[in-house]
Amino acid sequence: MRTILEAAERVFAANPAATMEQVAQAAGVARTTVHRRFATREALVEELTGWAARQFAEAVASAHVDSTPPLVALYQVTANVLRVKTNWWFAMSRTGDRAHPEAARVHEEVRDDCERLLRRAREAGVLRPDADLGWTRRVYYALIHEAAAEGVAEGGEAEALATRVVDALLRGFGSPTAPVIA
Amino acid sequence: MRTILEAAERVFAANPAATMEQVAQAAGVARTTVHRRFATREALVEELTGWAARQFAEAVASAHVDSTPPLVALYQVTANVLRVKTNWWFAMSRTGDRAHPEAARVHEEVRDDCERLLRRAREAGVLRPDADLGWTRRVYYALIHEAAAEGVAEGGEAEALATRVVDALLRGFGSPTAPVIA
DNA sequence: ATGACTTGCAACACTTATGTTGCGAGTAAT
DNA sequence: ATTACTCGCAACATAAGTGTTGCAAGTCAT
Incomplete structure (x- = not known):
């Protein structure tokens, strides 16, 4: 049911x-x-995990990450993922579960999509040429997680949250005139 | 023991x-x-939580957040907290536990310290004038969490991690010449 | 109405973690 | 040597969650 x-x-x-x-x-x-x-309880959690994984995959796929300008794709995929993640908070926390083959596969594929997108973004000049893509991706994930947590707790439109995520990822919060730390 | x-x-x-x-x-x-x-098991976890909370408070206090230039303080406190958080990963995850009065108090005080620091940073021109300090703080926390996770998994110097955290927070990963999303 | 199906309910067995107790061995200080 | 202390070990009691089964009651289609 x-x-x-x-x-x-x-x-x-x-x-x-x-x-x-x-x-x-x-x-x-x-x-x-x-x-x-x-x-069993495990079977219930598994089905939940699989269900969320499919929603997740669909959310990413429908953003057409490979055939859209990087900045647009980044925003689109962020908003789509946030929609799923706020509605399936628990189930999405299990997307990286190694015990669930389908979820693990989805997770890997999305990570590949994400890395391709970030690389394209860097090549297009959206990201700094010296951006560490591994760290960039992890920060991006963390930002989405944080925004989704806010969405779960206080509600909020996925589009508005996505805007804040992308803005934080690209511009940070520092003044453009401030000195660089490293 | x-x-x-x-x-x-x-x-x-x-x-x-x-x-x-x-x-x-x-x-x-x-x-x-x-x-x-x-x-009881609970008593064990509680003592762990309290222990970590004290280390946490000490880490923040020793950075002299209120009497140091904002950018320096930001870096110092980040490095100090990362040191504690990588060594007490589990216990620190309970720092926000409402069931533990001492930990809750520490958590609140640190949050206040953090907000004061961010406000000073904004006033000093380190942060953008339009930075949403609530969102900024949450992103900062998320970055520390992510960096600490990397520290736990792969090791790494707190200083190097702190540099990446502060850099990501202030500059983000976008090219300075790229268009702004919102 | 009959039959197929689903549900709630009560009862049961099983497992696992928790917390307690008593006793005997080992250690250290005096 | 006596005392005091701590520890490991074994045994026990308890509690809570899990998973199963049988039966009665209800629904629905034909």
Whole structure:
């Protein structure tokens, strides 16, 4: 049932160690009913993970990262991912799970997409020529994570959050006239 | 015993759901011995949390955030915090725990210090006049978290990590000549 | 109405972590 | 040597979550 999956997402987002009982209660069904659909707790989490992974892959794919100008693609993919990540906070936290082949594959592919995009951005002069793409990517991920956390806690439009993420990633918060630290 | 606390930190850093048995084993003592010193699992985690909170407070205090030029203070406090956070990864993840009064107090005070510092930085022209200090602080925290994660995983000098954090925070990764997104 | 299906409920077995206790061995100080 | 202390070990009790099963009640399509 989608009802159960959505309830599980809500409950686990608030408390990853939550009980099957709590999930069942949130879904408005008996615990045994949850077990009838998902044999084990692990199976439930796995299905949740797979579901989120597919949404994630779709969010990235629909941004056409390879055929759009880097800056536009960066903004688009950010907004799309933020939409998914705010709605599937818990499930998305498991996207990098090695135990889930599909999620792991998606995660790897997205990382490749991201690295290609950043490289194109650097070549196009959007990123500094000396930008460390590995560190850039990790910071980008961290910014998305932070923005999504805000989105989960306080709501907010994915577009507005994406704008702030991209702005922070590209410009930072320093004054253009300030001295450089290193 | 400090031995037990340090073992607990190592074990919990690798797996926050680890067992008392695993902690005892890592400390090279029997499980009952751990229970003799820490009545409950919760008490153990609490002591860890308090210990880390004190280190954290000391790390921030020793940077003299209020009496040093903003840019210098920013770098210093970043490096100090990174040192603590890489060594007490698990315990520091609990610094914001509301269940622990001391840790919560430290966390609040540090947040205040951080906000004052950022405000001074903006007034001094280190940050852009239009920088949203709330968002700036959260990004700063996220950058520290990310850098610390790298430090835990791959080692690395706190100074080098701090440089990258401050650089990313102030300059971002965009080319100075690139168009602004918003 | 009949049959197929799903659900809630109660009860059960099983597992795992937690916390406690008693005892005997080892160690150190006096 | 006596005392005091700590530790390892084994055993036990408890609690909580997990997963299973049987049965009764309800729904729905035909």
